[in-house]
Amino acid sequence: MAAIQMRITFQFISDNDPEQIFDSVSEALFDQEAASETLLDADVTSSLSENTISLSIVGIGETIEAASENASSAIRAAIHKSGGATPGWDETVEIARHKAVFKFLEQTAVLA
Template sequence: MSVLFMRRTFATAGVTAENSDEIFDSLVDELEALEESNEALQEATVTFELDQDRVAFEVYVDAPDGDYEAAEIVAMSCIRSALHASGGGTPGWEDYFQLSHTESTVTAV
């Protein structure tokens, strides 16, 4: 079985030291729920880099038969779902995803 590892970092807006725990908890809760409901999602983690106004996601997704494109779609969908569940917005996501997909660096593990 092939597995895709992906790390994506996004700029944050409105995340402060005061509300970061609440937002972080909702991101983690959603990622855990997605791990339970989506067989392809093996593991997902999130970290805040508050001093740089960034949030980073790392995901491991099954890539049956080496289908890394499908695995990348699953990974990005899970990340977006977590962002929405935490109250975040994803304006311009389609443009980002297209750019990300064409310039993506993914690792098979």
């Protein structure tokens, strides 16, 4: 078994209340963690004054690639569940959200 912690930080521009966006994405990521045995230690932080949100979760899998895929999929699913879209997730650095745009800032992968 392998485990990897993935943290991805996004900057968003939105007419929506930043706290509402934070709450929605947080709830969605924690729901992903609760529903899976291959995810743990979800965390969401933000700087509302800078319009940034960081999503972090540990993925577990048979290989490091599988663990990374589990973590990445959970973060992506949380964005989708909260109403966001992730066109070109693997190829681009921007994630669009209805009435909000998330700009990729940082991705950190740490072996657990």
